[in-house]
Amino acid sequence: MNVITAWMEKYFVPLAAKIGGQKHLVALRDAFIGTLPATMAGAIAVMLNAIVRDMPAKFIQGYDGSTIPVIKQIIAVNGFMWSGTLAVVGIIFAFSWGYNLARAYQVNELAGGIVSLAALLQGVGFSFSTSAAMKLPAAAAKIINAGSADTGISYADGALNVGGWGWLKLGQLDGNAYFVIMVVGGLATIIYAKLMIRDITIKMPDSVPPAVAKAFTAIIPAAVALYATAIMYYIFSLTLGKNGDVLISWVQKTIADPFLHIGQSLGAIILVTFLVSLMWLFGLHGSNVMAPVLEGIWGVGLLKNTNVYDRSGMAGVKEAIKAGNGDAYMWVRGSFDSYAWFGGVGGTITLLIVILVFSKRADYRMVAKLGIAPSVFNINEPVMFGLPIVLNPIFFIPFILSPIVGVTIGWLATAANLVDPVVVATPWVIPPFLYSLMSTGYDWRAPIVTLVSFIAAIAIWTPFVLAANATKEVD
Template identity: 25%
Template structure:
């Protein structure tokens, strides 16, 4: 175990930390994370349109009568998440190259919109296929945003741009400077999409379909769960590394579930991001709420009890860095085992419960700082069974952590006695 910890520290931590800061992955992560407030607020209108109350109540009847209007904020926010993500990705990537963030964001949006073919609609003029603006267009948004900013970087680096005298206001000079890369992006996308007829969304969807499908299987859930906890065990922010790659897929799954609710259809997916947040990462990565409760209320060691009580309040709101680095869990051969094992067990139990429709599947992006059972209730649109599952998961986490907690607590107690 000591050799394993040494290998994790020396051979694993450094390259993974570098990977998490790779500029393109960081731009994707920043762009998608930046859409979370929009997704969160927009998804709450689904609860208003489909309140978790009996169908014959006044509230349910009112929501049914006004459903189309209630859903408009959802359709202009969460339903268009890829458009907002393109802006964020372009801005973040441009800033990483010390380029103008606004120009990069605008180019990214232009490139993404030019993957769509407007259709003439009688009486309405021209319309864009809005479905491609949502989660289903996320992979295309990532590709075209990176392409647009890389074209801008190449143009600026080669000095193939229009420069204005110093007397010209910065905002005007910036506009002229962006003319050349904008022209290249627009002309290039025009040829690819409209002249050659390349179906960006159809092709990318077919390529990514196996990955999206696999991500919604039990195996596809256990892989990121295992990787995130292993990364954290080595002191790396696991969600930053894995989330950069997995979050685009999670948003596709969440968008599909939200669309199904809006259309009155069964929810197709189990494992969008709220599934991990509310049924696996209860209390934070490693499902450490179980360990926090044990340390706070069952410790004999003064240090363990003090740390547990200090970490209890943050842990209830899914912040567990005080515990991860205070115990520590990082590179700790005793606590790493349950830290990795507990989320895997909770993932299996929760996945089976939703696969057999014992608990509703999540379709709401609830604020991640809500206490676990409350967040689970909100994320599933008000399913009381989600609260029960969350509480069961907390109890299971305590059971798994208990024997390792006792070893840790006894070791701390022995050290305290030696000091006295």
Template identity: 30%
Template sequence: MEKFEKKLMPLAEVVSKNKYLLTMRDSFAMIMPLLIIGSIFTLIANFPIAPWMEFLKNTTIGDKTLASLISIPAGCTVSFLALFLAFAIGYNFAPHIGITDRASAGFVSLVSWLILMPQFTEFTPEGATEAIKVASVPLGWVGAKGVFIAIVVAFCSVKIFGFALNKNWTIKMPEGVPPTVARAFSALIPMTLSFTIIWAVAVLFVLTPFDNAFNFVYKILQMPLQTLGGTVIAQTVVYIFAHILWFFGIHGTNVTDSVYAPILTALSAENQAALAVGQALPNIINLQFQNLFATFGGGGSTLSLLIIAILTARSERIKKLSNLSILPGIFGINEPVIFGLPIILNPILFIPFLLVPTVNIISTWAVMKIGLVPLCNGVMLPWTTPPVISGFLVSGWQGAVWQIVLIVIGCLIYFPFVKALDDQYLKEDAEAKAKQENANFTSMDLDSIDLDAIEL
């Protein structure tokens, strides 16, 4: 165990301090409120109750249906995922490479991304046989399809921007000029350099069969990664690795999500886009699958552990901790049980801690694959949404029922291990109580001796 921990700790430390992964984590956290708000409107427009759906479709305001009007905020948030990321990544990457003007770095990232984007949308008029190109910003690229190129171009363009700043290739303004004006002129040459290099790259792609960088990144990088990341094998391997890290006291999902969350978020955005237009949902594995079906109550799916502990445990240590931890556990917060029971470096709980999430992932994928439970609709719910409610909102009543089934299965898996731990704690408590009673008896025995009555 010690050797294994020594191997994992440096790896986790490297990942947790990597400036690129930290930037990704902070950028997704930065835009998450927008995604959640947009998802709420998508959920309202597609709430899984037939009379409500019919009401929205049949109610009109002017020449628009109520369903289409409610979908507008979602179209301005989730559908612009890559656009927001293009700015957020540049903004959050700046301090990691010594750039103090974070806003300028964000604009460098955003504009560079737009420079690479095709400036037209193909449109086939009704009755025509050939598509025509309409000058526009293609909305297809500002959503999930444009995420990976937003990530790549953000890091590259801001690195160029930072290089020029560090070389002092800037315009120095005289003293007394307002700081905002001075910063603007200071960024002028580095911005120009970044935009020129990115523009040159865009021109080079015109000479290739891909025509533009967006097509290249999507076909060569994003699609293969999403295909690989959207498999049940990838999801299972990632979660086993995350839980091994958790077992050694490292926040495993923080480590894995910095790499895996962008892939899952893009897959969720595709599902939500399909939901909004009434198409079949394309992806079983996505962010909602991971957050709402892989675990309940936090890492290790410890909500099942807490339920079985409350129902069966006899040791005061487990009973009190479980009663205190059950409410946070319902909302996905399980640090009290991870560090208090503890689960960390506890060999008795290591097997179920890995096994329960693995069973959840594989079995959920299977029931969704055969159509027994609907696929997650891509609606971005807060990770603290309690089970049953979350299942109903993203996967209908079948999802809610399946969450209950998984929690019960988790209870059955945890039961023998919790019982073994409970027996161990009962034995330790009994031994501690016996020692205390023995100590008290010895103390009382000595106190009862009348030293004055002893004849010398």
């Protein structure tokens, strides 16, 4: 074990630390964190609708919250909350990404956010058209054609034609936009930042107010950056987009969806779980280092599940998962926390329980008593660095194995339809069991699956805690 630890400290830790400190990845992590006020507000709205609209329907036959006074108003208000948050989370993320990336380059953050947002909107489809063959009476055709200038609907040669311009498709402004934003928004912001750093700007007299001067200074870098992305969108429209696809929909179908589907495999889930634990063991915040992967793949999946759940309920989510059309996914970001990372990464609350029951070491018991309360709310830093678990060879194996077993149990239960998939972004400080209950739209079976993982984690940790009793003279 000492040989492995020494090798990891020499080769793995410096590499992981370098990756974790890479400014673009740090900015991306902070961009995801920056969307939390909106995504959590939207998640609370969906959660409240789950309580008043969906949960009673599971126990009361014929229950319809949309017909009950007060309840239907609550549902309607939560609908507006969803419309301004999760429905357009791509816009929110675009600004957050540009803002944090500009801050990483130490240039005007506000302008960086605006550039990234503008780069997203450049590629959104503002028009649509479709046609359906049908026969209509002459009187009906005349009425339709008379209003075509306003409606965009016309009838000719046995076909009903529908078209419009000046609209925004929510499917290109929600989580579907994340992958395009990361690339296009990042490219635009980096071009802007590089030009700012090289001082290719409009110089204003000292008498001009600072706010005005900063805005004018950003004009040339922002214009060049946005022209670069506009040209890229134009070239795409002439090549890969000839069939009518916009870049966002094309990237979603050809790049994002395959990544999301790979993320549904148990092997990919176990690999990421392993890496997060491994980084923590060497004092690195594994969840933060892996945030671009966790949020970029499974976080997007959670946003998709939430949107489908808000529109069509759990039945709609399951139908979308079964269809495999990329609208919903079985395993998403909240699934890790529901079934493996209770009490923090490593399932550390189970370690504390085992210590309090079996440990004879006074130092361990003292840390466990102090750490149990924070661990209930999934805060495990006092245990990680106080016990410590970090660089503790005795706890290497259980700290890695416990969450791997947890995600395996959760994945198998969800795949077998023994429990509903996670559909609600739940605040990470919610205690275990309640977390899985809320995140699955109040599926009562979810806490039972969590309990199975919980018991398995206790069984894994117990022999190692007993072994630790012999590593130091018992007080």
